[in-house]
Amino acid sequence: MKKRHFLSFVVLLIFSTTAISQNVICSTQDKEAFEAKIKQISKFEKKGMGETMVAIGKTFLGTPYVAKTLEIGETESLVVNLHELDCTTFVENVLAFTLVKQSDSTSFNQFTKTLETIRYKNGVLNGYPSRLHYFTEWISNNQFKGIITDITAAIGGKVISKEINFMSTHRDLYPFLKDNDANLEKIKESENYLNSQEFCLLPQNEIAANEHLIQSGDIIALTTSIKGLDITHTGIATREKDGRIHLLHASTSGEVKVSEEPLVDYLKGVKNNTGIMVARVQ
Structure with a gap:
């Protein structure tokens, strides 16, 4: 990096x-x-x-x-x-x-x-x-603003329950949080809000069957099994010349790129990945 x-x-x-x-x-x-x-x-x-x-x-x-x-x-x-x-x-x-x-x-x-x-x-x-x-809050709040629509449920997503508290339990990782108790309390309020909401994910093993429902330009968020965390990575769906959905993203491996493999195969190499959320721009 x-x-x-x-x-x-x-x-x-x-x-x-x-x-x-x-x-x-x-x-x-x-x-x-x-x-x-x-x-x-x-x-x-x-x-x-x-x-x-x-x-x-x-x-x-x-x-x-x-x-x-x-x-x-x-x-x-x-x-x-x-x-x-x-x-x-x-x-x-x-x-x-x-x-x-x-x-x-x-x-x-x-x-x-x-x-x-x-x-x-x-x-x-x-x-x-x-x-x-x-x-997950980014998606729900931008849906509230009328900018995007969370289509995860519509393309086969399943409702899951997971406690979100990664930021408050890892405050030392965040410069504006580690020494600021007021910020910490407000972050906890956001976490409490998220924990009161239901959200859907499309499980990794069901993406292939529903890939045809994803469109170029959809926002893809990668869900995770990491305790307390909702999403580890995000990008933009792009249907490439092979007819498959790939991920256009700022890759942690170094730069903005299109994944060489289709999204379905790319996700198999992502540690702790459980599936995706999908949002469509209005």
């Missing part, structure tokens, strides 16, 4: 804007990358949301995987980092660019407003606990 290094040599610009609730942290490199990306995707023919998700996602191919790019500064800010991505920020940025592309409003302010809407509970940045840390 490559170390986060851009803060050491890139001067950060702080963009204050009335379009969002907090300051945006964005390097000059990423502001330029935003402008280049907008220019690139503006040339794309307007298609459905799923096809647009895949087309925009593939413009990030080769972008390095870097973890914890959102853990910057002393307080939670809206971080825009387009040259280093983890699996979640990859999906968030692709979704934000897709929504901006479909709306024909391509300003930086509109992009950051859209990114904030996706990343935070009810679309409002209000401190570290307002970030949608658990991806």
Whole structure:
């Protein structure tokens, strides 16, 4: 895994804007990358949301995987980092660019407003606990906002019960959590909410039979048997030339790529994987 290094040599610009609730942290490199990306995707023919998700996602191919790019500064800010991505920020940025592309409003302010809407509970940045840390809550909250629909049950998913508490029981792993009791209590509130909800997963051994129901552009979240944790990885479904669904994702092995194997076979090599959740962009 490559170390986060851009803060050491890139001067950060702080963009204050009335379009969002907090300051945006964005390097000059990423502001330029935003402008280049907008220019690139503006040339794309307007298609459905799923096809647009895949087309925009593939413009990030080769972008390095870097973890914890959102853990910057002393307080939670809206971080825009387009040259280093983890699996979640990859999906968030692709979704934000897709929504901006479909709306024909391509300003930086509109992009950051859209990114904030996706990343935070009810679309409002209000401190570290307002970030949608658990991806099951990310799915349910973005469904509430009308951005996506959880289709896991509709494609054969099964309701499961599992206690979610990984963050609160591993607080030392999270820079904004390990020494902040107020943040910890609010994270526990999120966990309690999740533990009061039912959610579905499509078991790993049933994905092949239901693969035809997954569409290019669907958001795929990998469920896990790890105690206290819901999701370990996420990406975007893409039906490739072989007619099979593959995973377009920021791979922990190094960069944004399309899985060489179809999703069904790729998951067999993922330790502790139990299946997937699937969400469709509206």
